[in-house]
Amino acid sequence: MNKLTKTVVIVGGxxxxxxxxxxxxxxxxSNTEQGLKVILIESENIPTVGVGEGTWPTMRSTLIALGIRxxxxxxxxxASFKQGAKFVKWVDxxxxxxxxxPLVLPQGFGQGDLAAHWLSRQGNEGVSSFSxxxxxxxxxCENDLAPKTIRTAExxxxxxxxxHLDSGKFAKFLQKHCLEKLGITHIVDDVIGVNxxxxxxxxxxxxxxxxxxxxxxxxxxxxxxxLLIGKHYQIxxxxxxDTLFIDSALAVQLPHDxxxxxxxxxxxxxxxxxxxxxxxxxxxxxxxxYVYSSKHSTEEQAxxxxxxxxxxxxxxxxxxxxxxxxxxxxxxWQNNCVAIGLSAGFLEPLEASALVQIELSAxxxxxxxxxxxxxxxxxxxxxxxxxxxxxxxxINFLKxxxxxNKRSEPFWVDNRDPETIPQSLQDLMxxxxxxxxxxxxxxxxxxxxxxxxYQYILYGMGFETDYSNTPYVLNDSDxxxxxxxxxxxxxxxxxxxxxxxxxxxxxIKEFGFSRI
Amino acid sequence: xxxxVAIDNKxxxxxxxxxSKAELHGASLxxxxxxxSEFANMAVQYxxxxxxxxxxxxxxxAAMLGFEAGENLFWQGEQWQGLYLPLQIRRxxxxxxxxxxxxxxxICIDSDSPTISQNVGQPIFTxxxxxxxxxxxxxxCLAQLLxxxxxxxxxxxxxxxxxxxxxxxxxxxxxxxxxxTLNGLYTVDEEKLAALSSExxxxxxxxxxxxxxxxxxxxxxxxxHLIDLKNKMLGC
Numbered sequence: 001m002n003k004l005t006k007t008v009v010i011v012g013g014x015x016x017x018x019x020x021x022x023x024x025x026x027x028x029x030s031n032t033e034q035g036l037k038v039i040l041i042e043s044e045n046i047p048t049v050g051v052g053e054g055t056w057p058t059m060r061s062t063l064i065a066l067g068i069r070x071x072x073x074x075x076x077x078x079a080s081f082k083q084g085a086k087f088v089k090w091v092d093x094x095x096x097x098x099x100x101x102p103l104v105l106p107q108g109f110g111q112g113d114l115a116a117h118w119l120s121r122q123g124n125e126g127v128s129s130f131s132x133x134x135x136x137x138x139x140x141c142e143n144d145l146a147p148k149t150i151r152t153a154e155x156x157x158x159x160x161x162x163x164h165l166d167s168g169k170f171a172k173f174l175q176k177h178c179l180e181k182l183g184i185t186h187i188v189d190d191v192i193g194v195n196x197x198x199x200x201x202x203x204x205x206x207x208x209x210x211x212x213x214x215x216x217x218x219x220x221x222x223x224x225x226x227l228l229i230g231k232h233y234q235i236x237x238x239x240x241x242d243t244l245f246i247d248s249a250l251a252v253q254l255p256h257d258x259x260x261x262x263x264x265x266x267x268x269x270x271x272x273x274x275x276x277x278x279x280x281x282x283x284x285x286x287x288x289x290y291v292y293s294s295k296h297s298t299e300e301q302a303x304x305x306x307x308x309x310x311x312x313x314x315x316x317x318x319x320x321x322x323x324x325x326x327x328x329x330x331x332x333w334q335n336n337c338v339a340i341g342l343s344a345g346f347l348e349p350l351e352a353s354a355l356v357q358i359e360l361s362a363x364x365x366x367x368x369x370x371x372x373x374x375x376x377x378x379x380x381x382x383x384x385x386x387x388x389x390x391x392x393x394x395i396n397f398l399k400x401x402x403x404x405n406k407r408s409e410p411f412w413v414d415n416r417d418p419e420t421i422p423q424s425l426q427d428l429m430x431x432x433x434x435x436x437x438x439x440x441x442x443x444x445x446x447x448x449x450x451x452x453x454y455q456y457i458l459y460g461m462g463f464e465t466d467y468s469n470t471p472y473v474l475n476d477s478d479x480x481x482x483x484x485x486x487x488x489x490x491x492x493x494x495x496x497x498x499x500x501x502x503x504x505x506x507x508i509k510e511f512g513f514s515r516i
Numbered sequence: 517x518x519x520x521v522a523i524d525n526k527x528x529x530x531x532x533x534x535x536s537k538a539e540l541h542g543a544s545l546x547x548x549x550x551x552x553s554e555f556a557n558m559a560v561q562y563x564x565x566x567x568x569x570x571x572x573x574x575x576x577x578a579a580m581l582g583f584e585a586g587e588n589l590f591w592q593g594e595q596w597q598g599l600y601l602p603l604q605i606r607r608x609x610x611x612x613x614x615x616x617x618x619x620x621x622x623i624c625i626d627s628d629s630p631t632i633s634q635n636v637g638q639p640i641f642t643x644x645x646x647x648x649x650x651x652x653x654x655x656x657c658l659a660q661l662l663x664x665x666x667x668x669x670x671x672x673x674x675x676x677x678x679x680x681x682x683x684x685x686x687x688x689x690x691x692x693x694x695x696x697t698l699n700g701l702y703t704v705d706e707e708k709l710a711a712l713s714s715e716x717x718x719x720x721x722x723x724x725x726x727x728x729x730x731x732x733x734x735x736x737x738x739x740x741h742l743i744d745l746k747n748k749m750l751g752c
Contacts (some may be wrong), residue, residue: 507572
């Protein structure tokens with residue numbers, strides 16, 4: 001029997017559940033009679049993990065697809081603007097050791113190899129870091145400036161941006177929007193059983209008070225408990241802890257000293273003896289956390305490292321401990337069930353890959369929602385291929401941040417061991433010895449990080465690409481001169497015209513953005 | 517910046533306003549704010565556009581008088597050459613002060629205004645300290661502006677909600693071959709207006725905004741007039 005898809009059942013609230021529900025309901029008109037029925041079952045008794053307070057620029061298109069006004073989102077989710085990441089002490093740990101991974105591409109990217117020109121000039125008088133010479137965003141970040149002004153339309157930008165947000169508030173905000181605007185059926189109940197059909201599909205899930213809930217597609221957003229894909233289908237978990245050593249996190253929330261404190265416009269990620277500390281500035285507080293490898297540090301040592309970073313207020317803060325089990329399910333889609341969010345997998349929060357994975361999965365399922373049971377096999381296979389490809393690419397890119405370090409602590413030394421570096425990443429490193437990362441290295445339609453991102457990490461960390469066999473790459477010096485000069489001009493313009501992050505947030509609260 | 521002082525019949529008993537100098541306030545404005553109730557009068561001479569307030573980013577309605585900051589092409593021979601003098605100019609030198617919500621509005625005067633003196637022009641108070649007819653007229657002008665701000669807000673909210681706005685992109689070459697690109701201006705999207713459902717159209721109709729919307733559209737024809745003035749000024 002080739003059953004038509006009429007009802008999608010999402011098990012689990014939280015950001016993964018509500019974001020997926022919202023995208024499905026918005027696309028498939030759940031607030032109309034002919035529309036898809038989307039049921040979200042959420043337990044009152046299970047707290048959400050609230051992981052991930054950094055997004056990618058993709059969040060802008062996600063919010064647009066959900067029909068959310070940017071002003072409402074920023075006002076209600078304690079959100080601020082994020083323009084990339086600053087990596088401090090990731091190379092040698094010295095005081096002036098930092099580099100940027102901004103969100104704006106290098107000038108003239110794809111037209112010429114500006115990286116080669118920068119490499120040939122680095123060390124010359126007046127030539128600064130790679131990210132600062134090829135991109136104007138580092139200067140914006142260093143000055144705590146916003147990526148736009150109050151005159152810029154909602155979701156439009158002067159410099160590319162993402163968000164920092166309060167994940168607890170964001171989950172509630174999404175829930176409210178979904179229930180008020182998008183026509184989602186909300187069941188607050190505990191799922192106590194999963195019931196199979198003859199073909200192995202999930203026929204229904206049993207709830208404590210609302211009986212059996214049936215549907216054609218079941219989405220597992222149950223977080224770490226992985227109720228459907230893990231417990232029910234027993235899909236094995238593929239660990240990547242031999243590549244990414246982080247397995248523990250200690251997190252605190254540090255209120256700003258005063259209501260008008262500057263808000264940092266990027267994630268600060270600072271290398272420590274056995275891991276790194278994230279530092280994310282929101283409107284009212286900073287979120288700070290130490291992710292570390294328990295093989296390289298005791299919890300006591302880790303607390304001391306975090307306390308040192310936070311300063312004297314540390315004693316008054318509640319420290320939340322979160323396990324980091326790096327890896328993902330071997331399959332994300334099985335029969336008529338797909339996992340999104342922590343039930344699918346988890347990685348250390350480096351490069352904010354958690355929320356973007358949820359967005360990409362929710363987008364794909366809403367755009368390619370299988371209309372029949374036959375189609376589900378086709379889409380399921382495709383989903384697994386794409387999702388696993390992305391997991392692999394993200395793991396590679398995160399590992400790249402670790403392999404070029406020159407620090408002496410065991411955590412950092414162990415990270416350089418070739419045994420811990422995936423072969424596919426080692427292959428790319430062979431190519432990049434003699435040319436810079438380019439689009440030809442990333443040819444799938446499902447890439448997550450562009451070649452530019454790899455350039456920012458490599459050349460930020462002091463990697464040398466050797467052009468001695470291809471010196472003619474530097475022939476187009478007019479192109480390079482023009483682009484470097486253009487970048488300087490853009491820096492001056494941005495610094496002269498952009499408001500601070502705090503000033504813009506204040507104006508958004510008072511006036512809001514226009515749609516146009 | 518205008519120096520605003522609250523008016524009272526003690527400090528300002530002998531103050532006089534030279535109405536003929538009010539126009540001076542508009543001598544170097546290239547955009548002058550406009551309210552819905554004067555759109556029809558303005559549309560016969562000035563292009564009406566929407567632009568964003570420098571500080572708040574909020575959309576405001578304005579009549580275009582020139583192509584760059586400081587340029588008012590309707591100001592020639594030390595006189596306003598337009599048929600209709602916008603309320604924002606006519607109200608000079610009076611302003612509504614930062615009233616707190618509990619109390620009535622406070623009328624203020626721009627103490628730096630070239631219109632005011634102790635001897636030339638219209639008095640605002642009689643010898644007994646009562647308001648003159650002139651001052652009462654000036655106050656009704658301010659009331660019209662206040663009411664207009666509310667109407668503008670309603671109009672702009674409806675236009676935004678119904679997604680009827682578009683960016684105005686225009687590159688103009690003057691007769692001396694110099695060209696300018698108009699940035700940061702918005703207008704009504706005629707195609708989207710035409711595609712509105714009858715329910716939406718009824719909302720605009722009942723709110724009384726259809727004349728204002730068509731005035732915004734039709735007034736853009738005055739852009740040619742403005743270019744013509746510029747060309748004449750350039751002497752080509």
